[in-house]
Amino acid sequence: MSVVGSFFIVRLDWRRYGLLYLITVISGNIICYLFVKVGFYGFDPQYIPDKSIMxxxxxxxxxxxxxxxxxxxxxxxWG
Known part of the structure; x- marks a missing residue:
């Protein structure tokens, strides 16, 4: 549902919202990865596919x- 919702929002202005989407994906994954590596939090391995850490x-x-x-x-x- 979030992919479909994001698609409809990005479709309105694909340059601005598409760039915001990509920045959020990249920064969210980097921050989450750093927090897991430092040990601030972790995820239960039985709920994550392919034995990934996040x-x-x-x-x-x-x-x-x-x-x-x-x-x-x-x-x-936001301008």
Whole structure:
């Protein structure tokens, strides 16, 4: 659902929202990876596929969707 929602928001202005989506995906994964490596938090391995240390797909879909919704429907202008 977050991928479909993100698609409809990015479709409105693909340059601005597409860039925001990519920045959020990259920075979210980097920050999450650093926090896991430092030991601030961890994930239960039985819920993560392929014995990964973190859920890359969830971070790449849910977090950017929340950011896009927050920026798109914010009452204040972000310019």
């Amino acid at each position: 859920p890359f797909s969830a971070i790449a879909t849910l977090l950017p969707f929340y950011v896009l919704v927050g920026v798109r429907y914010s009452p204040a202008h």
